[in-house]
Amino acid sequence: MKIKRYLWIAILTITALLDIILPGNTQQNTSSKTLFQTSTFTALSIGLYEGNTNFKQLKKYGNFGLGTVNYLDGEMIGLDGKFYQIKADGVASVIPDSMTSPFATVTFFKPQILINLEGQINYQQLQQLLDQRLPTKNYPYAIRIHGDFPYLKFRSIPKQTPPYRLLTEVVKEQSSIFELRNVNGTLVGFRTPKYMQGVNVNGYHFHFITENRKTGGHILDGQFQNAKVELDTLSNVEINLPKTAEFDQADLGDGKPAEANRVKR
Template identity: 85%
Template sequence: MKLKRYLWITILTITVLLGIILPGRTQEYTSSNTLFQTSTISAFSIGIYEGNTSFKELKKSGNFGLGTVNYLDEEMIGLDGKFYQVKSDGVASVIPDSMTSPFATVTFFKPQTLINLEGQINYKQLQESLDQRLPSKNYPYAIRIKGNFPYLKFRSVPKQTPPYRPLVDVVKEQSIFFELRNVNGTLVGFRTPEYMQGVNVNGYHFHFITANRTTGGHILDGQFKNAKVELDSLSNVEINLPKTAEFSKADLADSKPAEVNRVKR
């Protein structure tokens, strides 16, 4: 009886200690190889531009990423733990923690692979070259490219108001384009496998921000010279679906993810 009592006391003590010691969800204890996203590209594509995930919450799941803010209010870039919003005038600013996002993809970036691409190549060649060198095409990858870029073309869109139109229509009719030459900065991006179509933008998706954090946007084209590409392979995927009436009632079968991929890539 004394032995049984001792065992129960020991188990209880260990349980209490674990409850005290084990932390909540913080950067230190969040898996570094997890792709976390809020909502899905299917929901976003049909005009669900309001979410309830704050940037304070996003920071618990990543210090690196891309997406947008509520009302499709331009492009979002996450880099080194800070999140930036690039508005339709091309000006970048830090996003307050209280602001929310309808669609975002983030991770705690820890590069595992470095790929050197010698010479000058365009955006299509960049993607083709990376595809040839990926360890596997079956995992998502977070991708960072830092340096000086001979030429970049990128896009933003203006803030939307209800009733919201599908993303494809907004991009086709309201896109605002920017071009920069010989610019220093960072490409923040992801490559997701084709089987994730409808969940995220399959293939490559990049946003850009300048070294001085003053401008950027969604990359459409560019020239890359002697690019040094850092890859972080991600084996876990976590999705936080919006807790909104719009998402609950949406017919996501009509989202046409293949068409969205064409405008987002």
């Protein structure tokens, strides 16, 4: 009887271990307070627009985030466990699990800090006021802003084809610009410290989607009325680098990320 009992305990222990280590299991692959990203912003900025991480995999690392999809085909935003692609025509649609991303940043969003910014402010003032309220600037933050916005200006960019151009050139010459007034919806974003430049977008980076999930894009400017801001401090960073020949052969140390970062913001 004791032998059977110990055998049963051993089987349960092995099963638990397999649940942890086997690839493709459906449980959460990372804890909260972790910023998980696929590839780096440096790689995206020099034209590495094809990745091999799909959204089924990304969902194991976060229910909240932003980035893009393969071939730089529009903007990506993740909110409440659903991920949306916003193409150059401004139309948002749910991303299938099989679609892949060359660059994405996600986390399991659990805000600890609520900041109420009274009155009307512009996008630059929003960033300045948030900087004044942060407990420290040495950690990344996930940020959600929900509400009614008097004015928002945002963009998306079209699908690219080889040979791929630099991100700075694509953003400058091919961006589709949209403006909405008195719109309600949600901003999803991150603030990363300066020392992460090249790994991610330095400073603030926001994508927007309307309440009805019909349109949105990368935020360029806006007006915010009585903004309610939720922040989640992230104390861990995990990066999944692409396993592609293009990434293997890329020159990632030529200074282009700094230029791309200025354009992206």
